[in-house]
Amino acid sequence: MKKTFLDTDHPMFRPLWVRLLVVAVCLGWAAFEFIDGSPFWGVLFAALGVYAAWSFFVAASPDPGDGPQE
Numbered sequence: 817m818k819k820t821f822l823d824t825d826h827p828m829f830r831p832l833w834v835r836l837l838v839v840a841v842c843l844g845w846a847a848f849e850f851i852d853g854s855p856f857w858g859v860l861f862a863a864l865g866v867y868a869a870w871s872f873f874v875a876a877s878p879d880p881g882d883g884p885q886e
Contacts, residue, residue, distance in 0.1 A: 821862040822867070822868060822871050823866075824876045829872065835868075835873070838868050838872070839865055839868050839869045839872065842861050842862075842864045842865030842868055842871050843861070843862065843865035843866075844866055845861045846858045846860075846861035846862035846864075847858075849861060851878075863884060
């Protein structure tokens with residue numbers, strides 16, 4: 817079993833709304849930090865949000881059972 821920073825195969829991340837919520841919270845917190853005047857934390861959370869979005873929606877391998885049925 818490989819260990820990664822964000823385990824996209826974890827059952828908790830199966831629903832789409834959970835993955836969208838994780839990305840939205842990270843990017844929202846980054847916006848809050850930028851508005852509050854903390855650019856270090858803003859960049860940190862923005863990078864985390866972008867990494868989560870990339871992991872969940874670009875690099876994740878789809879489940880074989882999720883495709884169209886023939």
